[in-house]
Amino acid sequence: MDWAEKYRPAHLADLIGNKTAVLQIAEWAKNWTTKSRPLLIYGKPGIGKTSTAYALANDMNWEVVELNASDQRTAAVIERIAGGGSVTASLTGSLRKLIILDEADNLQGTSDRGGAKAIIECIKKSRQPMILIANDLYGLSPELRARCEPVQFKALPARSIAPRLKYLCAAEKIRCSETAIHAIAESAEGDIRSAVNMLYASAIGREDITDSQVHTSQKDERTSIFSLITALFGRASDDELLRLSFEVDDTPETIEQWVEGNVHHLPDQPSVDRAYRALSRADEYLGYTYRRQYHTLWRYATAIMLIGVAEAAGGRGIHARIMPPERWQKMSTAKKQKAIRTGTLNRIAGMIHVPQSTLRENYLGTIAMLVANDPAGYAKSMTLDADQLNFFLNDKARSAQIIKAIAQEEKAEEKEKEKEAPKKAKKEKTPPVEKAQETLPVLPAEEEPVEKKPPAKTQSTLFDGF
C-alpha cells in the first residue's frame, strides 16, 4: 500500500495544519442536528480535505457513504445512494451516516445530468450529516454554495510538512538526510500528499535517502523556471536557454508570463523597451499557434522571447527576488469575478432565450434596470446569490441583506409546510410547490411586481469589467 493511504490520518488530532478549520469541523459535528447545514470543505489538492472527512467519521463513530467523480452522478444515482443513505437509518449500529460528496465541483455536463439539482434535493431531504469537498469554491453552483457552510483549507507550509516526513521515515525505518527532507517539503508546494508520495517513491528499495536521489520525482518545476529566469538575465548561451526552456516542461505561455513578470528588473528603459518588443513578437506567434493549431510555431515564440530578452538583459544578471507573474494574483481575483459574471449571464440568457453575447450587447442594460427596481423578486425567480445580485446592484451590503431576507422567508415557508403536512412528508416523491418553482426556468419579467424598492443609485458601474 502506498504511504499516502497507509498513513492517512485516522483521527482529527493526527491531521497536519489547518487547525482552525479542523476545529470548526469538529464543532460542527459535535453540534450536528438534522437542521445543520452541510459542510463544504474546499482548497488545493493534497492538503487533507478528504482525510479530514474520514477522520471525522472515525472519531464520531459515523459510517461513511462516499460519492466521487469517478462514479456517475446523475440525479438518479445520487438519489439512490446518498438519498437512501441520507434518510434511512444505518443498519450496522453506528449512530449516523456521514455522506461525503467528493469533487463536488466536478459534476460533468451530460454525464452527470441533473446531478447538481439532485445534490440540492438531497441536502434538503437529508437527515444525516453531509460533507461536500471541492478544489474550487466557485466551481460550484451558487445555489449549492448558498446551502453549505464553507470551510477553507489552506496549503501547508514546508515547516509543517517536514516533521510529518521525518515521522514517516522513522516509522518505515529509513534514514533520510535533513536536506532531502527539506527539498521534498519545499518542492511539494503545500501539497502534503505529493510530499508523502515523493518520499515513498524515492524510498522504495532503499534504506538511505540523500538529496541527490530525491530530484527524479518532483512534482513541480519551479526550481527550473527560476534557473531559466536566472540564466536569461545572466550569461547563458542561446542554446543553453532553449535547453532550459525545454526542461522547464511548462508551456511557452507560462514561460512568457514568468519572463514578462520579471522584465521590470531590467535596469534602464531602453532595455525594457527592447525586451517588450521581443515579448510582443513572441506573443504573436503564440496567438498564431492557437488560432491555427499549428504547434511548430511554438518554437519561434520561445526562441524570440528568450534570445530577445537575453539580448536586452545583456548578461547583467538579475538583482532582485524572482517573482511569479503579478498577473496571476490579479487573475485569481478576476477569476472569481468572471465566474460570477458568466454564471449570471448564463442564467438570464437561458431565461430569455438569447445567446450570451447578444444579451451582453443589447439587453443587459434593460435587465439591470429591471433588477434594480425589484431586486428581491428577481433574486428569487432567478435564484441569484449575493455575489450575483451584487453584479447588478453593485452594493455588497444591500445584496447580502436581500439574499438573507429571502433565505429566511424560504425557511419560514418550509417550516410552515412541515407543519401542514404530517411526518410522512419526507417520503414524498415530488415535493410540490417549491420544487416546481425551482425547475421552472422562465419567469417572464413582465409578471414581476414592479417597484417594491427604489432604484439603486449605483447602477452606472454595471458594465465595469466587461
Next chain:
Amino acid sequence: MEENNTIWIEKYRPARLADIVGQDEIVERLASYVKTKNLPHLLFTGSAGVGKTTAAVTLAKEFFQDNWQRNFREMNASDERGIDVVRNQIKEFARTMPDGDATFKILFLDEADALTTDAQAALRRTMETYAKTCRFILSCNYSSKIIDPIQSRCAIYRFRPLGGDAVKEEIGRIASREGLTISAGAMDAIVYIAQGDMRKAINAVQGAAIISPTIDEKSIYAITSTARPDEIAELLTLSLKGDFEPAESLLAQLLHERGIAPNELINQCYRALVKMDLSRGLKVQLIDHLGEADFRLSEGANSDIQMEALIARFVLSSEKQRQG
C-alpha cells in the same frame, strides 16, 4: 522471410528494463520497485521516442513475469478522451482482482494529457480507490497538462531526450545484429536526424538498410529527405554574407533536386541558427523571418516564393546589421 519484414522499432524494443538506454537513473529506480515488489502510481513525462512506453511495458513484464499480459493493460488516451472511458473501461479494469499471485495490476495510460479535464478529475479518485488492486502509469508530453490532483498522486519521472551516445549505442547493437556496416559519419547523421528520438533513429536506419547493408552519411540524409548540416550552414552563411544568387541556387537545388520539403528546410535552418554565433539582435530577426515563412506556408502560401523571400529577408537583415 517474415523476419526481414518486421518493423524494427518493434523488433528492437527493449525486452528488459536493463536494456533501455540513456535513462539510467530512471531505470535504476524502476528496477528497485520490481525488487521490492512495491510500486507507486507513476507519471512519465517526455517527448516522443525516449522510452516511456517501453519503460512501462518492461516494468510490467518484470513485475508479473509470465502473467504480465493478464495483469497489464495499455490504453491510449488520445483515442478515447472522454469521461465515460474513465468511468467505464478504466474503472472496470482497475476494480477487478489481479490474476495469479500478483498483488495488483498495472494500467498504462498513454498520452494522458489528451484526457479532458473532466476525465482527469474522474481519474483521480479511481486511482486512490483502487490503489490496492491497480497501479496507474500515466505518460504525457507535458506534465503541465495533467491536473494538479493527479500529479499530487504520482511519482513523476522526467524522461530526457536521448543523448548522442545512447542513440549510437542502440544503433550499434542493431547494426551488429542485422549485419550492417554504418560509417562514423552516418552515425552522426543518425544522431542529428533523431533529435533525441530513438524511434526516428531506428526508422532511418531500417530505411537505409533496405537499400543497402552498407550505410553511409549520404544514404541516411537521402532516405530521410534531410539536408546535410554543412549544406544548411552554407545556405545560411551565403545569405548572411549577402550573396543572394549563390544562396538562391543552393536553395533551388535542395528543394527541387533533392526533394527536401520546405518545412524540413526551415526546421533545419532553425536548428542551425539558434546555435550560430551571431549578435542576438540579428538572430532574433532571422528567427522571426523563419517563423513568418513557416506560418505563411502553413496558411497555404506558395513555397517557392516564400522560401526565396526568406533568403532575401536574411540578406536584407544582415546587410542592415553590417551598416550598423
